[in-house]
Amino acid sequence: MNAAAKAPALDIQRIRADFPLLSRSVHGKPLVYFDNANTSQKPACVIEAVDQHYRLHNANVSRAVHLLGEEATTAYEGARDKLAKFINATSRNELVLTSGTTQATNLVAYSFALPRLQPGDAILTTVMEHHANIVPWQLVAQRAGATVKAAPINERGELIVERFVELLTPEVKLACVTHVSNVLGTVNPIREIARECRKRGIPLLVDGSQALPHRPVDVQALGCDFYALTGHKMLAPTGTGALWAKKEHLDAMPPFFGGGEMIREVRFDGTTFAEPPHKFEAGTPNIAGFVGLGAAIDYYRSLGFEAIHAHEQNLLTYATERLREIPGLRIFGEAAEKEAVISFLIEGAQATDLATLLDLQGVAVRSGHHCAHPLMQFYGVPATLRASFAFYNTREEVDAFVEALVKVRKLLM
DSSP: OOHHHHSOOOOHHHHHHTOGGGGOEETTEEOEEOBTTTOOOOOHHHHHHHHHIIIIIOOOSSSOOSHHHHHHHHHHHHHHHHHHHHTTOSOGGGEEEESSHHHHHHHIIIIIITTTOOTTOEEEEETTOOGGGTHHHHHHHHHHTOEEEEEOBOTTSOBOHHHHHHTOOTTEEEEEEESBOTTTOBBOOHHHHHHHHHHTTOOEEEEOTTTTTTSOOOHHHHTOSEEEEESTTTTSOSSOEEEEEOHHHHHHSOOSSOSTTSEEEEETTEEEEOOTTGGGOOSOOOHHHHHHHHHHHHHHHHHOHHHHHHHHHHHHHHHHHHHTTSTTEEEEOOOSSBOSEEEEEETTOOHHHHHHHHHHTTEEOEEEOTTOHHHHHHHTOSOEEEEEOOTTOOHHHHHHHHHHHHHHHHHHO
């Protein structure tokens, strides 16, 4: 018996009652929200935590000795503590709080990679990456006279690991790979990749945006050097995220942004900076957002990832089987291990047209290139339709989605 079969069942109707937006209608139809890879919905406890912060505790952090300032600082830094425990960081000081994965990867690009790159060096990534794990590397590589290389994938949407390893040549100074593909759902073998990088002394950054909402993450066990994450895909407010990094990297990296709160002392003849992580956290942060992130982590812990993963895998299997019933439908990404994401096209129909008509039936899915142009180029398509599931989704919603898809397909054929 596998882990999914042994996991306790979630009380989905009780859980759905925790998410106010799931009860609304769209164009006169009950909402079916299958755009979770883009952003998740927020439970009432997260919304209430943000509301309570502004109603009762609103003040800036680390700048006041009055009670409100102390309360705001305690809540904000408490979110760092919760997140550190959530990903099993060695220390809370290994977590730089950011606006999301994009800021986290740019921090590594400019504070870690750029000072180390020389002409002729390279950064290695993969064909399946989100633009946030491609463009920052291109920008710093261009400045340094370096290049960006991409490891290939196979038709099933799986990274060809042996080719990735072959590309870990001496000129590679940093490797960057997604934990879970936002388009394909593919789960990459991060431990194996990290082991091969360590053998060659090459630091590894992992984009964890699509992993943390669906599975437990242990950065120590993964063995990577950097792990970037975003809050809004895991029940928290937008504008929240973090970079986890090994302490020796953070100690060696210069600040990326300059301003208040990241300093010890400022003089016109020179400035001394705070210790990590605060030397990377200039300015006033999204305090209320991180209060909400702390509440989101508490909510995940109340459910347990074993039950979450089992339910989402059940939905993925069921939805895949139902979609295969539709003539002319092609699924992109059929890796042996994947999370609950299905990208597809229907022969003779444009992805945008399908998404627009599905919206009129109350079904929210994503159409487009999903910030993954190289992946679209690999499959030879301009765009796909993407349905992505969360633990609060149901089989009944899958049925409604498939029925709506059959209906709109007929309109377009």
